[in-house]
Amino acid sequence: MSISNKLYTSILSQKSQLNLRDTVLSGQSFRWNLNEILKGYYSTIIDRTIVFIREINVNTIEILSTNKNVYDTPINEFLKHLFSLDFQEETVFSSRFKEKFPEVWNLVQPYRSVRVMRQDPFEIMVTFMCAQGIGMHLIRRQVSMIAERYGQKIILELPEGEMVFYGFPTPSALASADPNELAVCTNNNRIRAANIIAMARSFESGKLALACVGSGKCDLETLRETLCVHSGIGLKIADCIALFGLGRFDAFPIDTHVKQYLWEWFGIEEARHSLTEKNYRILQEKARAILGAEYAGYAGHILFHCWRKEVKKMKAF
């Protein structure tokens, strides 16, 4: 398949600030093209539509896309949704939080405009099922390999040459995958490959897809139970799916980094112990008491990215 080399251009201007680079690099999306990011452009492919984004200033981004519609939605409307531009990030941290934790509040300033994205649920499910006890670099590699092996190949012809993209595989493509072949893409982890295939079949059957449709307002605990039925999805990954794939900004995933800052920044004693299910739930309660229940996950992701960069001194990839 080849796509016309005509790029559709659009300028998206917003009142709210968009820290595009940190948003894309903060670890919530694993499908942005590395080479383009290094050149100051950001590219991804969503449902056979290649999207380039360039940051003009903190309030304006330029969008270049190979066609006008993504999911039959005008590109500006789609990107407003993708980057949650309808959400007012000033409301994330309460005045009480700012007063109680001035050092953290000071440290987090450069990251306040990081957006929590609303991405495709199925893609997020597969992505975070690849994220068990493994580095972010390897997660990206797995997702790339899965797309290259099972996704649709799309070639963009530019004057400088061809650019090759791979769309993210459909649920049916992964549902019919051979476990041994898929395992090549999942760090040779056959259990993980089998789990992804089983989840894809559940999605294709309509069970999971239906749960996604009603996920906006349903009880978070009910949503987690629905997701955790699937082997390979525990509480943490279910919360990641809810936060990044289903727009549930109240979902607060706790991983090794979050656990670290809950102790170092907020002195929560339980964060020094291991992440058993019981302890996970206790930590979530205490974190919500500090961050507020409504947008705990949104705040948590900003803190997560801030912790990794400012304290752990980690590079984005």
Place this chain on the structure above:
DNA sequence: TTCCAGGGAAAGC
């Protein structure tokens, strides 16, 4: 060599 990386599930008590 050892330890850690956006954990989950089986085994053990």
Place this chain on the structure above:
DNA sequence: GCTTTCCATGGA
């Protein structure tokens, strides 16, 4: 029921 061990691999 809660806690410990195992899984699996690449990079520092």
